[in-house]
Amino acid sequence: MHALQRLGRAIAASSVLASGVAVAATDPADLVGSHWQLIQFQSNDDNQPPLQPTGAGTYTLSLLSGGHAQLQLDCNQAQxxxxxxxxxxxxxxxxxxxxxxxxRMRCPETSLEPALTAKLPWVRTYRLERSNLYLGLMADGGILSWQRLDGRDGPTLWRVRQLDQxxxxxxxxxxxxxxxxxLASGTVLNNLGCSTADQSWCQVELPGGGGRGYVPLRDLESEPSTPLR
Structure with missing residues (x-):
């Protein structure tokens, strides 16, 4: 069975359990106050390749207390x-x-913003696995995969985007x-956690104790994650 289908069925099964155990929306502690960056969207159709952020586009999700959500969708923002x-x-x-x-700014043609805008209203389930959050769309519509930004699970490897300077x-x-x-393009860093307020800064550290400081989130990208099998 396709790995995404297995994950989708596991998420669906968990949502059935949830109907019998009502927990307040602010109770899932690992979600409240968490910050995430999009890794990819994978359809359940094996013939459709995954959609992944490219270039300088930034796609982040903040699940704030009180049920407030903030998103950076490339050149647009949503709340x-x-x-x-x-x-x-x-x-x-x-x-x-x-x-x-x-x-409603016009983003580059390569932007994932239109696709994300269309898919977010159809999210119905979630699953946390280590530093990843998987949001499942209704009717087996696919999975939005996100990587944690807030450093709760310890440092994660990131790198400086390919930039002109x-x-x-x-x-x-x-x-x-x-x-x-x-820091030159491609420099690998330990990401110690990011804030999505204002310009979105991340505290980073050069591996091996080479220095610690802050870099704008828009200038960073996560190291490629191990694909689902």
Missing amino acids: GTWTAVASRERSSGTFAFGPLAQT AVSLRLVASQRGLVLRE
């Missing part, structure tokens, strides 16, 4: 509400977004912060 009900195992359950108010590692999370050093 609204989210609700979740955990299953007995508490790492999965039902999930839904409320209406999302979104800006070096990226500044700063002492504090501000464009006015002291520049500690310049």
Whole structure:
């Protein structure tokens, strides 16, 4: 059986359990206050290749307390509400977004923004596995895979995007912060956690104790994840 189908069925089964164990939407502690970056969207149709972010586009999701949701969808932003009900195992359950108010700038033709905007209203389930969040669409519509940004599970490997110029590692999370050093495209870093407020900064560290500081989230990308088997 296709790995995505196995994951989708596991999520669906957990949502059935959730109907018998009502948990407040703010109760799944691993979701409240969490921040995520999109890895890919995979359809359940084996003939459709996965959609993955490319270029400088940034796609992030923040699940804030009080049921507030904030998203960066490439060149657009969206905000609204989210609700979740955990299953007995508490790492999965039902999930839904409320209406999302979104800006309407025209993004590059390669942007995933239109596809994400169309799919988010159909999210119905969630599953947490290590540092990944999988949001399942209704009627086996596919899986949105996200990687944790907030550092709750410890450092994760990231790298500087392919850019025309070096990226500044700063002492504090501000464009006015002291520049500690310049980081070339492709530089691998330990991501210690990101904030999605304002310009979205991440605290990073060069492997081997080579220095710690802050870099804008838009200038980083996650190292490729091991594909589902």
